[in-house]
Amino acid sequence: MMQQNVGHQYLHLAADQLSDPDKVLDLSRSSSKAIDIMEDILGTNAFSYTLGDDSHMALYPEVARINHGCKPNAFVRFSPTSFDVKVIAFRDIEVGEEITISYIPLNHPREKRQRDLRRWGFECKCSLCAASKTEIAASDYRREKIASLQADVMKAIDELDGTTAVRAAYEILALVKAEDIPPMVASQYEVLARLFWKAGDIETATNYAQESLKTLVDLGYIDHHADDLALLLKDFTT
Structure with missing residues (x-):
């Protein structure tokens, strides 16, 4: 308990040293278990990032105010070198359309999404969750x-x-495209690349690796670097 109290004191000290502490203190709180306001604010609003082998909490007040959507039009990209974040659009966002990000993994069915989102104290009523029963069932x-x-x-x-693995991987690729989950399209291209590489079909593996990287660049997940493909293919051999 003593160590926890010291931790809370440091959190308050950090907030007090901000140029505008109210930017943090005015953020929403949703935890029923937190015993300190700063613990509650961090638990409700912070992002979790891995630096090295350790997981850290990072709080960006402006980004924390962006609402959740199960089929979001944007995502948050974290820089492990500068520690800043960018909010990048998955697609063109219409004038007057709300910018949304996902608080949870993109590939969960509606019931699990709703269950996971309860930690933030709300029931999701985004376009996907509020769709017709037929559309929800299909999704x-x-x-x-x-x-x-x-x-x-x-x-x-x-x-x-390998034959069964590749067949299932192709079916997954078709499904994530139908469900319109862009990041999973990129990861599935990489899965196929690794499977073909393992099978010794270097040409097909390289083509799928290129598709994976191109999709990630197009989405804004990564910047293009000339050695990206070589580094990815090198990773296949380790």
């Missing part, structure tokens, strides 16, 4: 099928069944 089916197929890919890899 949930695709997302649950993606999770099932991902398990099939891992099982096939363990059993050295």
Whole structure:
């Protein structure tokens, strides 16, 4: 308890040294377990980032005010060198359209999303959650099928069944495109690249690796560097 109290004191000291402490102190709070206002604010609004091998909490007051959407039009990109963040659009955002980001993983079905979002104290009523029962059922089916197929890919890899792994990976790619989850499209291209690399088809593996990097650059997740492809392919051999 003594160590916890000291931690709270440091958090308050850090807030007091800000040029505008109210930017932090006025942020929303949602924790029923926090015993200190700063602990509650961080738990509600901070982002978690890994630097080296350690996980850290980072608080950006302006970004923290962006609302959640299960099918967001933007995402937060963190720089591990400058420690700043950028809010980058997935797509063109219409005039007057609210900017939204996702607080949770993008590939969960509606019931799990709602359950996970309760920690912030609200029920999501975004366009995806408020869609018709038919649309929600179709979306949930695709997302649950993606999770099932991902398990099939891992099982096939363990059993050295490359044909089954590739077939399931292609099906996942079609589903994430249908569900419009852009980051998962990029990661699925990389999965296919790794599978073909393992099978010895270097040309196809390289093509999918290029598609993965291109998708990430187009989305704004990464900047283009001339050695990106070489570094990714090198990682396939480790």
